[in-house]
Amino acid sequence: MAKATKKQALGRGLSALLKDPDNDIKSAKDKNADKVVGSIVELDIEAIEVNPFQPRTSFNEDALQELASSIKELGVIQPITVRKIDFNKYQLVSGERRYRASKLVGLKTIPAYIRIANDQESLEMALVENIQRQDLDPIEIALSYQRLLDEIDLTQEQLSDRIGKNRSTIANYLRLLKLDPIIQTGMRDGFLSMGHGRALINLEKLDEQLSIYEKIIANSLSVRETEKLVRENQQKSSGSSKKSTTSKVPKEIKGAVKNFSEYFGAKVDVKVSKKGNGKLIIPFSSEEDFNRLKKLIEGE
Known part of the structure; x- marks a missing residue:
């Protein structure tokens, strides 16, 4: 005393x-x-x-x-x-x-x-002290990371050293800032977790994010159920995208691809868009196989 x-x-x-x-x-x-x-x-x-x-x-x-x-x-x-x-x-x-x-x-x-x-030291001290708190929501943490990167001019590697977190952890938080602002608000209010947010960020279109976000709220979906919905949405988008952008391969190109396959000793694939442009895909099974194909292309 x-x-x-x-x-x-x-x-x-x-x-x-x-x-x-x-x-x-x-x-x-x-x-x-x-x-x-x-x-x-x-x-x-x-x-x-x-x-x-x-x-x-x-x-x-x-x-x-x-x-x-x-x-x-x-x-x-x-x-x-x-x-x-x-x-x-x-x-x-x-x-x-x-x-x-x-x-x-x-x-x-x-x-x-x-x-x-x-001022700069004060900002850094406030941000770092804030990050160490246990009761912050994921968006608060992400915003603090972003401010340290932008206003203190730190790299992700320097930030990792300052706060003792892996760069991958920092990157995962920062990615949440790409979510629709409505979803970010939902995370701040505790309606969904960081796991939900990490699943939704895999959808590039904000309207798709919001559509699944509404289902999460309405049906109290778990992170695993959300990940499944996101995968199904991606597969659906991928399928429709392929249908809209690819076209039938003309006969003369098909014949040339067959010759390519015989020449390279590998099954060469071709994709042609409706605009007439496209790409050839030549697979290889190892570095040694890649070098073999390289020599054939270079005419050695």
């Missing part, structure tokens, strides 16, 4: 130091900066503003009230993190739920870790 009291008193002492205009700390090199930066300081809650870079825009009111009740009973157990932006002015980097809940119960001060960071 004595240790906790000492820690709290230290926080109040540092708070007084920060309110001294003759000792205003603007950078990590300033006098007394080493005493403040990284320490837990009791800050006036009114001296803190929300982070404009906060990637999270929605907060569950019931969960916020529960947290407020806990804070009223036990206090703020985990300090928030802020960055100093001016004399006795701070901006949230992480801990907005704790900050909001503390204001709800009327706290005048809140324990905080102080950082000195520029």
